[in-house]
Amino acid sequence: MACRxxxxxxxxxxxxxxxxxxxxxxxxICRVCGDMADRLCDYPIGNDKTCDSALCKYHSVxxxxxxxxxxxHSSEYGRVIWLTxxxxxxxxx
Numbered sequence: 001m002a003c004r005x006x007x008x009x010x011x012x013x014x015x016x017x018x019x020x021x022x023x024x025x026x027x028x029i030c031r032v033c034g035d036m037a038d039r040l041c042d043y044p045i046g047n048d049k050t051c052d053s054a055l056c057k058y059h060s061v062x063x064x065x066x067x068x069x070x071x072x073h074s075s076e077y078g079r080v081i082w083l084t085x086x087x088x089x090x091x092x093x
Contacts, residue, residue, distance in 0.1 A: 004029065006036040007058055028054035032071065043073035 002024035008017045019036070028037040037054035042063075045051055053070045061074035069077055 002027070004036045005034065006056065007033075030054055030056035030059055032056070032059040039068050041070040041073055042067045043069045043077065 001020055001022055003018055003020040004024050004027055005016055005018055007014050009015070016035075028040075029035065030037045031053045033056060035056045035058075037056050039055050039057070039060050041051035041053040041055060041060070043051040051070060051073055055068065055070055059071060060068040061071065063069055063074070063077065
């Protein structure tokens, strides 16, 4: 039997819960904190592939709709958006 942790909100405060049971061995774990992961990084890395780093809801950054990025790719995405805007402003667009 495997055990995993996850953060939950209790009365508006974050608490850590321990979950144990059969079948948890194959549960993905957040690469940032080690808690149970319930999403993957959707950042495109080329060849029609995405990053796919396992993330919990506290370490994923929602970009839009159902698109989530890991913290590193969220920062990269922000830099690309900023640089694009600066280039467009410089060209008068």
